[in-house]
Amino acid sequence: MPKDGFLTPKAIANRIKAKGLQKLRWYCQMCEKQCRDENGFKCHTMSESHQRQMLLFSQSASKYLDNFSREFLNEFVKLLSRRYNTRRVQANVVYQEYISDRTHLHMNATKWTSLTEFVAHLGREGIATVDETPKGWFIQWIDNSPRALARQAAIQKKERSSVDDEQREKRLIEEQIARAKQQTAEQSTEEQTPTPTELKRDGTDEKIKLNLTLKPAAAEDTAETKSAVPAS
Numbered sequence: 670m671p672k673d674g675f676l677t678p679k680a681i682a683n684r685i686k687a688k689g690l691q692k693l694r695w696y697c698q699m700c701e702k703q704c705r706d707e708n709g710f711k712c713h714t715m716s717e718s719h720q721r722q723m724l725l726f727s728q729s730a731s732k733y734l735d736n737f738s739r740e741f742l743n744e745f746v747k748l749l750s751r752r753y754n755t756r757r758v759q760a761n762v763v764y765q766e767y768i769s770d771r772t773h774l775h776m777n778a779t780k781w782t783s784l785t786e787f788v789a790h791l792g793r794e795g796i797a798t799v800d801e802t803p804k805g806w807f808i809q810w811i812d813n814s815p816r817a818l819a820r821q822a823a824i825q826k827k828e829r830s831s832v833d834d835e836q837r838e839k840r841l842i843e844e845q846i847a848r849a850k851q852q853t854a855e856q857s858t859e860e861q862t863p864t865p866t867e868l869k870r871d872g873t874d875e876k877i878k879l880n881l882t883l884k885p886a887a888a889e890d891t892a893e894t895k896s897a898v899p900a901s
C-alpha cells in the first residue's frame with residue numbers, strides 16, 4: 670500500500686476497526702504483550718513472566734512511569750511535528766495515527782489516563798497550543814527550534830519596522846496638513862485686510878505721477894541751461 674494511502678483518515682479508521690480499539694486496554698506495556706480481551710489480560714497478569722516484570726516495575730515504579738511517559742510524549746510530538754508541523758489539528762486524529770503503529774508505546778503505561786489529560790499537558794508545557802471545541806480537542810505544535818525562533822524574530826522585526834514606516838508616513842502627512850492649514854490661514858489674513866495693498870498702490874501711483882511731473886521739469890531745466898549757453 671502506498672504511504673499516503675496508508676495515512677489517510679479512512680485507511681486509519683479501517684485499520685482501527687480491523688484491530689479493535691478495545692484491544693488497547695488489554696495491552697501490557699511492561700511485557701509488551703497484547704491480550705485479546707479482559708479475560709486474556711487477567712490470565713496474563715497471573716503469569717509468572719508478568720509477575721516478574723511487575724516486581725521490576727514496583728521496585729522503581731516512578732522510573733518506569735517517567736520513562737514510558739517521556740517516550741510516549743516524544744513519539745507523539747515527533748509524529749505531530751513531522752506530519753502537521755505548526756498546523757492546527759484534531760488531537761484524536763494524531764492519536765489515531767500514533768496508535769496505528771503496532772509498536773507504539775501505550776498510553777495506559779504513562780502517567781496520563783486520557784488523551785484529554787495528555788493534551789492538557791502539551792498545553793501546560795508550551796509544546797502545543799491547545800483548544801477545546803465541540804469536535805474535541807485541537808492541538809497546534811509550537812516550533813521552538815532555534816531556526817524557527819530566528820525566523821519569528823525576523824518577522825517581528827519586519828513588522829516593527831513597517832509600523833515605524835507607517836508612523837513616519839503619518840507624521841509626514843500631519844506635517845503637510847499643518848503646513849497647508851498655516852498657508853490657508855496666512856492667505857485669508859491677507860484677503861481680510863486689503864486696505865494696505867490699495868494704499869501701497871496709491872503710493873506707487875503718486876510716485877509715478879511725481880516722477881512724471883519732475884521729468885518735464887528737469888527737461889525744462891536742461892532747456893533753460895541749454896538756452897542759457899548761447900545767451901552768454
Ligand SMILES: [Zn+2]
Pocket residue numbers: 697698699700701702713714718719722
Ligand atoms: Zn505483563
